[in-house]
Amino acid sequence: MTIAGENTENQILTAASQVFILKGFDGARMQAIADQAGINKALLHYYFRSKEKLFDAVFSEVAANLFPAMKQVIEAELEMKEKITFFVKMYVKTLLENPFIPAFVINTLNTNPNRFLTHIKKAGINPMLLQKQIDEEAVLGLIRPMKAEHLLVNIISMCIFPFVARPIIQNIFEMNNDEYQLYLESRQTEIVDFVLKSITV
Amino acid sequence: MTIAGENTENQILTAASQVFILKGFDGARMQAIADQAGINKALLHYYFRSKEKLFDAVFSEVAANLFPAMKQVIEAELEMKEKITFFVKMYVKTLLENPFIPAFVINTLNTNPNRFLTHIKKAGINPMLLQKQIDEEAVLGLIRPMKAEHLLVNIISMCIFPFVARPIIQNIFEMNNDEYQLYLESRQTEIVDFVLKSITV
DNA sequence: ATATGATTTAACCATGTGGTCAAAATTAAT
DNA sequence: ATTAATTTTGACCACATGGTTAAATCATAT
Numbered sequence: 456m457t458i459a460g461e462n463t464e465n466q467i468l469t470a471a472s473q474v475f476i477l478k479g480f481d482g483a484r485m486q487a488i489a490d491q492a493g494i495n496k497a498l499l500h501y502y503f504r505s506k507e508k509l510f511d512a513v514f515s516e517v518a519a520n521l522f523p524a525m526k527q528v529i530e531a532e533l534e535m536k537e538k539i540t541f542f543v544k545m546y547v548k549t550l551l552e553n554p555f556i557p558a559f560v561i562n563t564l565n566t567n568p569n570r571f572l573t574h575i576k577k578a579g580i581n582p583m584l585l586q587k588q589i590d591e592e593a594v595l596g597l598i599r600p601m602k603a604e605h606l607l608v609n610i611i612s613m614c615i616f617p618f619v620a621r622p623i624i625q626n627i628f629e630m631n632n633d634e635y636q637l638y639l640e641s642r643q644t645e646i647v648d649f650v651l652k653s654i655t656v
Numbered sequence: 657m658t659i660a661g662e663n664t665e666n667q668i669l670t671a672a673s674q675v676f677i678l679k680g681f682d683g684a685r686m687q688a689i690a691d692q693a694g695i696n697k698a699l700l701h702y703y704f705r706s707k708e709k710l711f712d713a714v715f716s717e718v719a720a721n722l723f724p725a726m727k728q729v730i731e732a733e734l735e736m737k738e739k740i741t742f743f744v745k746m747y748v749k750t751l752l753e754n755p756f757i758p759a760f761v762i763n764t765l766n767t768n769p770n771r772f773l774t775h776i777k778k779a780g781i782n783p784m785l786l787q788k789q790i791d792e793e794a795v796l797g798l799i800r801p802m803k804a805e806h807l808l809v810n811i812i813s814m815c816i817f818p819f820v821a822r823p824i825i826q827n828i829f830e831m832n833n834d835e836y837q838l839y840l841e842s843r844q845t846e847i848v849d850f851v852l853k854s855i856t857v
Numbered sequence: 858a859t860a861t862g863a864t865t866t867a868a869c870c871a872t873g874t875g876g877t878c879a880a881a882a883t884t885a886a887t
Numbered sequence: 888a889t890t891a892a893t894t895t896t897g898a899c900c901a902c903a904t905g906g907t908t909a910a911a912t913c914a915t916a917t
Contacts, residue, residue, distance in 0.1 A: 463864080463865090477767070478682070478767055479680065479682060479683075479763070479767045480683075481679070481680060481682035481683035482680075482681075482682035482767050482768075484903085484904075484905090485904075485905060485906085486903090486904080486905095494865080494866090495865060495866050495867080496866095496905090496906090497865075497866065497867085497906085497907080497908085498864080498865060498866080499905095499906095500905085500906060500907080501864075501865080504906095505905080505906080506904095506905065506906090555766070558762060558763075558765070558766035558767075559766075560824075561759060561762055561763070561820045561821060562680070562759075562762070562763045562766065562767060564759070564820070564821065564822075564823050564824070565756070565759035565760075565763065565820065566678070566679055566680045566683050566759075566763060567683075568823060571823060572823070575823070575824075575827050580828050582828060582829055599853075602846075604825075604829045604839065605842075605843065605846045605850070608814075608817065608818055608825060609814050609847070609850055611817070611821075612813040612814045612816075612817030612818070613809075613810050613813045613814065615813075615817065615821075616809065616812070616813030616816065616817055617809055617813070619762045619765070619766065619820070620762060620765065620812075620816075621765075622765050622769060622772060622773070622776070623761075623765070623776075624805075624809060626776050627781050627783060628783055628805045638805065641806075642806065645803075645806045646810070649806070649810055649854050650854070652800075652853070652854040652855075653850050653851070653853040653854035654853075664894080664895090685873085685874075685875090686874075686875060686876085687873090687874080687875095695895075695896090696895060696896050696897075697875090697876090697896095698876085698877080698878085698895075698896065698897085699894080699895060699896080700875095700876095701875085701876060701877075702894075702895080705876095706875080706876080707874095707875065707876090
C-alpha cells in the first residue's frame, strides 16, 4: 500500500474542513470540496461514502482538537487564579489560530443538532473537580465562593464570543481588521483581569 | 385593498422566520416555508420575489428587534451599575423569549457575511457615550476605569453564549431541559453579580 | 513484461431546488 | 350582473446537487 491513498485522504479532509467550516454543512457543496482538493468529485465518495460521513470525519477532527486542551488545563495542579490565567491565554491563542471554528461548531450545533449529538461523546471535562477546587479555595479565602457552571461558562463566553460576533462588534466599535486583531489579542489579559477582579474576595 | 393581502404576507413572514431561524438560509427550503404557512410555494414568490428577498425581510425584522432595546438602555440616564443590572436582566429576558435568534444571527453572520453586511445599517449604538460615562464614574471612584469595548462585549458575551452553546454546556454539566431553563434564568443575577464585583474599585 | 489490485476519472442519473406561468378563484368596482 | 383587478394554485422548467458506474490509469508483485 502506497502512502498516496493516505495522502489523498488528508487532502480531502483538509479541503473539506475548509469548505465546511466556511459554509456549514448545508452550504457546503461536494463539488466545491473536490475543487478545493484538486480532485474529482467521485473520489470524495470513494474515500468517504457520503457527504454526511465526510462531514462526520471533519467534525470529529475539529471537535477532538477543541476539548482536550481545555480538559488538560482544568485538571492541572494549579491554584484557581493561575489556572484561569493560563486557561484564558491558551484558549484565546488557540482561537486566534482557528478563528472560524467556534462559529462552525455553533452553526452545526444549532442547525443540525442531531448530527452534533452523535459526536458529543462526553466532552470529558469533569466540572465536579472544578467545583471542588473552588470550594476549597473559597474556604481558604483565596477566592469567593461560586458555582463552577457559572464561572466556567462566563470565562469561555468572553473568550469565544468576539470570534463569532466579529462583524457586529467590529461595526459597533468601528474597528478595521488590524485593529480587531489587536483587540482580540488584548482580550487575553483583559479577560483575565476581569475575571480575577470578580472572584477576588 | 383588503387586509387579506397583508394577512398572507404576515403568515409568510412568520413561517419564514421559523424555518430560517431553525435551519439557516442554506438549510431552509422554500417548500418548507410554504407548508409552514399553509400556502402554495408560488405565493412566496408572488409576495417576495426570491428566497434572498424573503430572507432579507425576515432578517431585517429580527435584527430590528434586537438592537433598539439595547441602545435604549445604554443611552438611559442611569448610573453605570444600575444600567448594567437593568441591561442584563432585560437582555436575558429577551433572549429567553427568543432563544434561537442569537444562533441564527451568528450563523448568518459567518456563513453569509455579505448577506449580513447589507443589513448592518449601523447598529446605532454609540460606544463613545458609554466610554464617557465609564470615565466620569471612574474619576468619581464609583467604578474602576475600563474600556467600553471590553466591558460591553464581556457582558453581552455572558448573556448570549449559553443560548448558542446550549447543547455543549448542558452536556458538560449534565443538566436536563428544565434544569437548563433554571440555569439560564439564574444567570440574570449571576452575570450582574459577576460584573459588578469586577468593576467595583 | 504482465497480471492484479488500488486509485482516479468522465460521463451519467435521480432527485431536489428555486423559480415561472397560465389558468382558476376570489375580491372589488361599475 | 359584469368587468376588471388581485390573489392563489397546480403544473412545469432549468439547473444544481449528491451520488453511481464503468472504464481508464497507476502501482505492485510475480
